[in-house]
Amino acid sequence: MIKMSHAQRLRDLLEDAIVEGRFPPGTKLDPEALGREYQCSRTPIREALQQLAASGMVKVVPKRGTFVTQLGISELVERFEVMAELEAMCGRLAARRITSQELSELKTAHAACRERLEADDANGYYYENGCFHHCLYRASHNAFLTEEATRLHAILKPYRRLQLHVRHRMHSSFVEHEAIVAAIETGDAAAAEQALKDHVHIQGERFTDLVANIERLHESA
Amino acid sequence: MIKMSHAQRLRDLLEDAIVEGRFPPGTKLDPEALGREYQCSRTPIREALQQLAASGMVKVVPKRGTFVTQLGISELVERFEVMAELEAMCGRLAARRITSQELSELKTAHAACRERLEADDANGYYYENGCFHHCLYRASHNAFLTEEATRLHAILKPYRRLQLHVRHRMHSSFVEHEAIVAAIETGDAAAAEQALKDHVHIQGERFTDLVANIERLHESA
DNA sequence: TCCCGTCTTGTTGTATACAACAGATAGGCG
DNA sequence: CGCCTATCTGTTGTATACAACAAGACGGGA
16 A cells, blocks of 8 residues: 555545445544544644545534534435436446447446345445446546546435435336446437436435435434 | 634635636645745645645645646546536526526626627626626526536636637627527526537637647747 | 765655634623 | 623644655765
8 A cells, every 4th residue: 555644544534434424424523533543633634624624525614623514405406416417427428438348347337236136235236336337437538527426426425325225226226227328338428318317316306305204303303 | 804714715815816817827836935925834824725726726746845736638628528517507407497686697797798898808708707607607506516616617717818819709708698698588498508518618629729729839849 | 977876955744732712601790 | 580791611723843755966986
């Protein structure tokens, strides 16, 4: 492993922890505690937190502390709207630009999804689904777009996790993926764009339904 | 003016300076010099620079220094591709969601553009053009999209400045704006989307032509 | 003359100490 | 008994000092 600064390593570690749900949205990130855990002073921790704040993973409330970003329904809807557009764009570009190697990678990821689906392994499907989408981003051959899509994907991941076990979601997701792969393979940019837009929009609607339910629970509690 | 931390104020100041071209792309930002200029130590400056780095305005080269981001042709093309998509999305949403007040603001901005065009005032047109686009972003009624579009717009601004005086660009830009306003006013989402996509793509092509010429000059120099 | 090794210098990255501010709490006054 | 105020505490924001590293310069050897 290459040498990198404490701040950089810490940033990656915290980002991972947040994305993977080990720090649920709303959690307060205490610099002092983190300092003890990672054996360093507040300075690099502060830097890491600020970098995360800049990418929208955490929110710094002046004089109050730093908290893992907790998105309300409308904020979630907004982000899914943009995510749908970015993914659709990736699909449109990928349909025209994908290389044969990238196409085979995409198909491999898709096959892995099928395997997890048939094994009824939601966590595994979730992981392979992430790979599938990243293949798509890269196939757009637009590094900036790939970065932005990846960043937004990461921000939304903790919420996506919530709907892992929704009934039949895995199966419908897989069917949607089939359409996406088919459109890209035939080079049909418009179809790929539409298929991805629908795919993400459906996720967005499901998520917001779910979040709405959760928030109702919180309110009544 | 409300009280904010040195780092925040510094961030805004530097961002402005970069966007407005007072620090051209490639400029080295020396923490020590900035410290003298703004009467503060390296710590808040470091923070400001890191926040700018996170939004892509500057690039930190480890052990070498911090430099204002200098985009090559391909990087520029990539960003304009994404910018076109985001603006097109703003237009599509705005066509459906714009309020009458926002529409009148947009028309006011458009009228200001016409004034500057008739006065042959390129700098003024440039400024009003920015207002026009920001009106559009806000009219999308998607705060996240507005933020992202604004950020990307700012990153591209130093390059946009380069083509201020291209012959007839102001006039064609204005004509394109007319189509955009018309589409939004009639609520034609598809037309607004297409008009904006074209508008930005044209800019992107012109810019990259220009940058290509500039880089050729640099090479031969 | 050219190349390699060492040293110097300037930079960034980190730790620690300090100051300033906001919120909470307790005490006094009406 | 309630409200206002003053202090107090815990936090963040900033300054400074130090350490580590890397690029460049210089000198010695081949």
